[in-house]
Amino acid sequence: xxxxxxxxxxxxxxxxxxxxxxxxxxxxxxxxxxxxxxxxxxxxxxxxxxxxxxxxxxxxxxxxxxxxxxxxxxxxxxxxxxxxxxxxxxxxxxxxxxxxxxxxxxxxxxxxxxxxxxxxxxxxxxxxxxxxxxxxxxxxxxxxxxxxxxxxxxxxxxxxxxxxxxxxxxxxxxxxxxxxxxxxxxxxxxxxxxxxxxxxxxxxxxxxxxxxxxxxxxxxxxxxxxxxxxxxx
Amino acid sequence: xxxxxxxxxxxxxxxxxxxxxxxxxxxxxxxxxxxxxxxxxxxxxxxxxxxxxxxxxxxxxxxxxxxxxxxxxxxxxxxxxxxxxxxxxxxxxxxxxxxxxxxxxxxxxxxxxxxxxxxxxxxxxxxxxxxxxxxxxxxxxxxxxxxxxxxxxxxxxxxxxxxxxxxxxxxxxxxxxxxxxxxxxxxxxxxxxxxxxxxxxxxxxxxxxxxxxxxxxxxxxxxxxxxxxxxxx
Numbered sequence: 001x002x003x004x005x006x007x008x009x010x011x012x013x014x015x016x017x018x019x020x021x022x023x024x025x026x027x028x029x030x031x032x033x034x035x036x037x038x039x040x041x042x043x044x045x046x047x048x049x050x051x052x053x054x055x056x057x058x059x060x061x062x063x064x065x066x067x068x069x070x071x072x073x074x075x076x077x078x079x080x081x082x083x084x085x086x087x088x089x090x091x092x093x094x095x096x097x098x099x100x101x102x103x104x105x106x107x108x109x110x111x112x113x114x115x116x117x118x119x120x121x122x123x124x125x126x127x128x129x130x131x132x133x134x135x136x137x138x139x140x141x142x143x144x145x146x147x148x149x150x151x152x153x154x155x156x157x158x159x160x161x162x163x164x165x166x167x168x169x170x171x172x173x174x175x176x177x178x179x180x181x182x183x184x185x186x187x188x189x190x191x192x193x194x195x196x197x198x199x200x201x202x203x204x205x206x207x208x209x210x211x212x213x214x215x216x217x218x219x220x221x222x223x224x225x226x227x228x229x230x231x232x233x
Numbered sequence: 234x235x236x237x238x239x240x241x242x243x244x245x246x247x248x249x250x251x252x253x254x255x256x257x258x259x260x261x262x263x264x265x266x267x268x269x270x271x272x273x274x275x276x277x278x279x280x281x282x283x284x285x286x287x288x289x290x291x292x293x294x295x296x297x298x299x300x301x302x303x304x305x306x307x308x309x310x311x312x313x314x315x316x317x318x319x320x321x322x323x324x325x326x327x328x329x330x331x332x333x334x335x336x337x338x339x340x341x342x343x344x345x346x347x348x349x350x351x352x353x354x355x356x357x358x359x360x361x362x363x364x365x366x367x368x369x370x371x372x373x374x375x376x377x378x379x380x381x382x383x384x385x386x387x388x389x390x391x392x393x394x395x396x397x398x399x400x401x402x403x404x405x406x407x408x409x410x411x412x413x414x415x416x417x418x419x420x421x422x423x424x425x426x427x428x429x430x431x432x433x434x435x436x437x438x439x440x441x442x443x444x445x446x447x448x449x450x451x452x453x454x455x456x457x458x459x460x461x462x463x464x465x466x
Contacts, residue, residue, distance in 0.1 A: 054324055054327050054328060055293060055327070055359070056357070056358070056359025056360070057359070058293075058359075060288060060291075060293040060294060060297060061293060063297060064293060064296060064297065064320060064323070067300065067316065067320065068317070068320055071313050071316060071317050071320075074313075076312070076313040076314055076317070077313075078313055079309070080304050080307075080309040080310075080311055080313065080316070081309055083300065083304060083313070083316060084301070084304050084309070087297060087300060087301055087304075090297070091284075091287055094287050094288070095287060124289070124357070124358065124359075125289070125357065125358040125379065125380075125381050126288070126289025126290070126291075126357075126381045127289070129381050146358065147358075148358050148359045148362050
C-alpha cells in the first residue's frame, strides 16, 4: 500500500516555539518597566486572538500584536524607542536560523527514499518558504503546501490537488488541533509528536472516531518503523 | 488549441493601489506635523524596499514599514497615539471591501465558460485568500496560486503543478515586471492591462524576445475577443 507522508513544519521539523518564547521574554523585559503588576503574556495572547481573524498567523502578525499590546497596556506611555526594539525583535525572528530537531535531517532523508513527502505548514507564506529553503530539506520533498489554516477542508483540498486518497495519507505533526484532528476527520491517519509545550491556541481533544488511526511517538526517529508496520512491511 | 488563462489579483481584478494610496495619504497626514520638510513617501518607499527581503509583500509588511518610518523620520518623537493609528490604518486596509474593476465580474464569468482560469497572485497568503473569498470570483476559478514572488521560476512551477504547457498559457495582469516579463521568459503569452499608476517597485522593460507574444489592452472587457482571435476562433 502506498503511503504519502505529510509533515508539519513549525515545531515538528524545526524549532519555532523556542523562538517565540525568546521573543516573549524580550517583550516582557522591554514592557515590564512601564506597567504595574500586569500579566503581560495574557494581554499579548488576548491581542493575538483578537487579531487572528484579520491578520492570520505568523511573525509579522505577532509583531504587530506586540506593538499594539505595548501601547495598550501602558496607556500609550511606552517610549517609541521600545516600539522600535519590538520591531527589531520581529525582524530577528524572521532572520533567525532554522534549527531542525535532533534526528530530523537523517529521518526525512530515509523517509524520502521510501515514501512521497509533502510538507503541509501553516503561517506566513514568505516566512515559511524562507524557512524551508534554509532547512535543507527541499530536495527530499515531493510537494510543499503552505496554507493559512489547517482544517478538514484544507486537507481535503491538499489531498485532492495531489491526487492522494485519504486512506493513503499519514500526517506527522505536533498539534492535535492542526495536524491530527482534521486529518482523522477526512479519513486519513496521523502521528502525533508532542512538542515541548503546546501553544494555547492549538489545543484540541481527539474523539473516539479516530481510534486506531493515530499514534503518539516520543521522537521523529521512530516514524520510519511505525510507517513500515502500517504498510505491512 | 486549449488556452489556460492566468489572472493577476491586485490591480487587475480588484482595486489595490487605491487602498494603498488612501493609506499613504493618511500616513502623511499623521506624520507630517512631526517633521520638517521631509519627503515622507520617499522615506516610506526606502523602508519598504529595505524590508522586502525580510518581510515580503503585503499589508502587514507595509504596516510594519509605516511604523518603522514614522519612528525613524521623527527621531522617536512620534507619539504612540499616532503609532496606534498607523496600526489601525493597516487593519482597515485588511478589512477593506474588495472592489472589482468595472466589467471584471461579467468578463471572468464569460471567460470561465470557455477557458480554465487560474489566479496567480502575489502577497500575503491570508489576505489574498480573504480577498478572493470576498471577490465572488472563486466559483469561476479552476485553480488559485498565491505566491511570494512572481518570477520565471514561480511561473514554471505553477504551470508544471497544473500540467499546463507554457505555449497554452496566457497571463493577464497590470505589472510588466510580475505578470508579463516572467511569463514571456518561460515561453508563455501575456496581456497587459495598464493600471492607473504603477508601483515603483513593479517597473520593468520588455525585451524584443517577447515580440508578438504580448498585447496591451485598455480594458478587461477586451480580453475575450483577443483570446478568441489567438485561439483562431
